[in-house]
Amino acid sequence: MLNLKNTILLLLVLLSSEKLFSQTDSIEVYLIDAYCTREIPYTFKLSFFTSDVCKSKVILEDEFEFVVSEDFVDMHKADIDINDLSFDDKYVNFYILTETETGEIFKSESFDFDLPFEPQLKEGSNLFTLCLFGSAIFLLPYPGYVYYGNSSYFSLTKEIPILSFRSKSLNYPAGYLSLEYTYVFNADDPSYLRAGYKRLFEIPHIEYISPGISLYTNFNINQGISPEISVGLFTIKDTFTFYARYRYNFALHTSGTNFQEIYIGLYSAFFSFYPD
Numbered sequence: 123m124l125n126l127k128n129t130i131l132l133l134l135v136l137l138s139s140e141k142l143f144s145q146t147d148s149i150e151v152y153l154i155d156a157y158c159t160r161e162i163p164y165t166f167k168l169s170f171f172t173s174d175v176c177k178s179k180v181i182l183e184d185e186f187e188f189v190v191s192e193d194f195v196d197m198h199k200a201d202i203d204i205n206d207l208s209f210d211d212k213y214v215n216f217y218i219l220t221e222t223e224t225g226e227i228f229k230s231e232s233f234d235f236d237l238p239f240e241p242q243l244k245e246g247s248n249l250f251t252l253c254l255f256g257s258a259i260f261l262l263p264y265p266g267y268v269y270y271g272n273s274s275y276f277s278l279t280k281e282i283p284i285l286s287f288r289s290k291s292l293n294y295p296a297g298y299l300s301l302e303y304t305y306v307f308n309a310d311d312p313s314y315l316r317a318g319y320k321r322l323f324e325i326p327h328i329e330y331i332s333p334g335i336s337l338y339t340n341f342n343i344n345q346g347i348s349p350e351i352s353v354g355l356f357t358i359k360d361t362f363t364f365y366a367r368y369r370y371n372f373a374l375h376t377s378g379t380n381f382q383e384i385y386i387g388l389y390s391a392f393f394s395f396y397p398d
Contacts, residue, residue, distance in 0.1 A: 149176050149220040151230040156216075158204065160238050160290060166202040176220040176228075182207070183215055194223055212237050266385025268306050279304040279385055286394040289322075293357075294330055295391050297321040302336070304383075311340040316348065329354030329363050338371060344378035346371055354389065363389045 150173035159165045168180060168190065175194040181187050186207055190200040214237060218230040263278035281302040289296035297320055304314040318336020325331055332352040339345045350369035357363050369383045 264387035270381040283394040
């Protein structure tokens with residue numbers, strides 16, 4: 123005959139066993155790929171496998187829902203067109219919902235992927251901020267220092283990237299063609315127009331190093347060629363890069379004068395044209 127102590131112990135074992143056998147394990151999600159293509163049309167490539175067969179959906183930014191697997195499988199894959207979607211940030215958060223054969227729903231941990239360097243932003247404050255910075259890029263010139271002969275001058279420069287060339291980079295094109303206008307205060311011939319090409323190399327700890335070369339004219343006797351080097355230091359709003367640039371101008375006309383320039387600016391290829 124069981125005593126009271128043994129009876130209580132037996133009941134605890136039975137209760138624990140019932141709880142153990144009635145508990146359903148969650149579906150584990152093992153991510154394989156989650157990235158956005160860098161070419162238009164932008165496509166979110168997603169693949170993962172699960173610890174048991176299930177149906178699955180992916181939820182982007184708690185807002186956009188897409189079916190990944192309509193059947194009960196353990197290997198899941200989808201190509202999702204995100205061209206018409208708008209996001210708050212360059213990095214898109216997502217999670218995966220799984221449904222078992224018994225109808226139970228499980229939610230995975232949160233993951234993320236990054237958009238290409240031309241993100242589409244949600245309407246509202248971020249778009250308004252982007253427009254403000256875009257206006258600054260296209261309307262405001264950048265300050266510089268010009269060493270001309272034995273004299274130095276203050277200058278203002280406005281550069282516009284006209285044509286950018288795509289790369290595998292997450293943030294920057296491979297290079298770009300630009301037009302640039304410089305006004306040198308108190309100089310005899312203050313106006314300079316130039317066209318050039320810049321090549322961008324992303325490096326750790328800063329944004330990039332960019333060698334370049336351009337042709338220039340002051341609409342008078344000073345025409346020449348200008349090698350230069352730019353250093354992208356940090357980004358602003360994940361769209362604009364603050365940079366410093368040094369340039370040496372070699373006059374090709376015998377009556378022209380060589381001169382040097384140092385200036386700072388904001389770079390963005392967001393509004394540049396990209397050929398197919």
